[in-house]
Structures are given as C-alpha cells and as structure tokens.
Amino acid sequence: MKFCVVTLFPEFVKSIVSFSIIKNALAKKILEFETINIRDFATDSYKTVDDRPYGGGAGMILKIDVLEKALTSVKKEPKAKTILLDPRGKRFTQKKAEEYSLLNQLIIVSGHYEGIDERINYFIDEKVSLGDFILTGGEIASLALIDSVGRLIPGVINQNSLTKESRPPFFLEYPQYTRPEVYKHHRVPPVLLSGDHAKIKKWRENASGKLGVK
Ligand SMILES: C[S@@+](CC[C@H](N)C(=O)[O-])C[C@H]1O[C@@H](n2cnc3c(N)ncnc32)[C@H](O)[C@@H]1O
Known part of the structure; x- marks a missing residue:
C-alpha cells in the first residue's frame, strides 16, 4: 500500500x-x-x-x-x-x-x-x-x-489485534490491566486474577465497547 x-x-x-x-x-x-x-x-x-x-x-x-x-x-x-x-x-x-x-x-x-x-x-x-x-x-x-x-x-x-475490531459491528477492546494489582488503592477487577478463563471471557465480552457506540 x-x-x-x-x-x-x-x-x-x-x-x-x-x-x-x-x-x-x-x-x-x-x-x-x-x-x-x-x-x-x-x-x-x-x-x-x-x-x-x-x-x-x-x-x-x-x-x-x-x-x-x-x-x-x-x-x-x-x-x-x-x-x-x-x-x-x-x-x-x-x-x-x-x-x-x-x-x-x-x-x-x-x-x-x-x-x-x-x-x-x-x-x-x-x-x-x-x-x-x-x-x-x-x-x-x-x-x-x-x-x-x-x-x-x-x-x-x-x-490477532485486528480480528474483533475489523469486522462489523466493530468491537473495541475490553479494559486491560497489568501489574501492580493495586495502585494507589485502585484494584484490578478480581475476576481477572481468578484464573477462571470462562469467567474472564464473559467479563471481557460484557466490558467490550463498540465503535460508534458511547
Ligand atoms: C481551514 S480549513 C478550510 C475550512 C473551510 N474554510 C471550510 O469552512 O470548510 C483548511 C483545510 O484543512 C483541512 N481540514 C480542516 N478540517 C478538516 C476536517 N474536519 N477533516 C478533514 N480535513 C479538514 C481541509 O483540507 C481544508 O481544506
């Protein structure tokens, strides 16, 4: 291109x-x-x-x-x-x-x-x-x-970064976190530390945004 x-x-x-x-x-x-x-x-x-x-x-x-x-x-x-x-x-x-x-x-x-x-x-x-x-x-x-x-x-x-966002309905990334677990009293959502992959997947689906939807 x-x-x-x-x-x-x-x-x-x-x-x-x-x-x-x-x-x-x-x-x-x-x-x-x-x-x-x-x-x-x-x-x-x-x-x-x-x-x-x-x-x-x-x-x-x-x-x-x-x-x-x-x-x-x-x-x-x-x-x-x-x-x-x-x-x-x-x-x-x-x-x-x-x-x-x-x-x-x-x-x-x-x-x-x-x-x-x-x-x-x-x-x-x-x-x-x-x-x-x-x-x-x-x-x-x-x-x-x-x-x-x-x-x-x-x-x-x-x-892999493109798969969700590049097809209608153009999903945006879910909220992401990295270390530390607690920063100035602000915690990472506990589900992400649970090790339960099904629960994490569900949480991420619910938390994903969509382009053009605020
Ligand atoms: C000052 S602007 C001209 C605005 C023009 N007088 C009008 O009212 O439509 C100068 C140039 O900036 C670019 N430009 C300004 N705003 C833009 C926007 N929202 N999207 C794309 N290009 C923009 C265009 O190429 C435009 O010709």
Missing part, C-alpha cells in the same frame, strides 16, 4: 515515517509513503499557490491549476483512489479505513488556508472529513488517515 500526500507542508506529514509501527512497516516495505509539495508546481517566480476568492471574502484559496499539476505528477497505481480532506466530506470511519486498506495506493490531498478551488472536485474520487471540527490544514487529518489505514495492512501489526 502506498500513501501519497499532496500538501504544502511535506515536513509536517513526514513525521509519521519516524515513529513506531508505521516507521517499522515502511522499513519492511509493507507500506510506502511519498509527499508531493504543492509549491513545487507553482508556475511563477514567487511560487504562488493561492489567490483571493472570486466574489470577495476572507482568506486565500489554493489555485486549481497548481493543484492539478501536483496531482497529475503522481504516478497512479492500478487500484488507486484520490481523496480530498475536507470538513464537508463524508465522515471517516473504521469501515472506510477497511475499504481504503484494500487499495494499492491512496492519494491524499491536504488543503490549507481558507480552502481549495471547488473545481478540485473534477480531479478527486471522494471527500473525507475527520469530524465536525475545523483544522487549520489537512496535514493532521492525513496522519490520522495513514495511521488508521496503515495498521490494517497485513504484517503492519499483529493480526
């Missing part, structure tokens, strides 16, 4: 390659990662990537000509999808992460400033929102997306 992030701030997004599970998966070439700097595709000597909105209004809008050049520079794999991070997009869910994990390539367009020329719609497959809040840019959203999709790729994490 290859992630390609089209962004004004590649260094920000590159932080994901330096840590923990995703770093290891990249080293093992289970995942691939590339950033495309939108500014490299500006056509004037000032490296202009944005302009004022038609009709007036606050902020600056990323220019469609520069963005399209950045997008078409990406070599597309056979099973690829191009998505735009947008608070108006469809809410990103575990189900969506599953769907993306079956692709060969996910091209992620990260906006910044006031927004992006709406004609980007002609060059993307879908819009994705991380939730009903506004970030200053799509970089943090792209990191969350890469992390959640990347961990579903076989070999990235222990597959």
